[in-house]
């Protein structure tokens with residue numbers, strides 16, 4: 001199946017993070033937030049601001065593309081969270097759910113929330129804002145840049 005793209009602007013991302021924060025207000029208060037790097041960093045910052053939460057930790061999960069292929073590894077462990085009780089984990093997206101599974105194994109008592117969820121990853125998150133089709137590639141604002149596109153008329157006259 002052909003890949004389709006969903007572009008998320010800064011404004012949209014900010015709006016979606018605020019929507020998530022509003023839902024999270026009823027689930028807190030939280031001792032702190034754990035951002036899943038790197039995609040969860042900016043959503044976590046927005047949620048932390050809305051929830052007036054000053055303690056922000058990180059967890060980093062990486063899946064190497066070499067001989068240990070497919071085996072995700074925690075390369076940065078959160079320091080003060082214990083088993084995650086009272087903590088909120090924030091990521092931008094759950095796709096296959098591999099990252100969320102590893103994070104949940106490490107922080108089984110934390111609440112896991114993200115902005116966008118694909119079908120495969122959806123069961124791994126407690127909360128999300130928007131569901132995205134599995135075959136859609138989400139283009140986050142930090143991964144994109146505005147680009148000049150020539151006018152159609154110009155394209156027609158030059159034939160390019």
Ligand SMILES: O=P(O)(O)OC[C@H]1O[C@H](OP(=O)(O)OP(=O)(O)O)[C@H](O)[C@@H]1O
Nearest residue numbers: 037038039093094095096097098099121
């Ligand atoms: O559900 P999954 O299939 O595990 O995919 C979701 C993960 O993939 C992305 O991170 P990525 O591994 O691209 O790293 P990055 O955030 O550092 O760019 C995203 O931020 C999630 O953490």
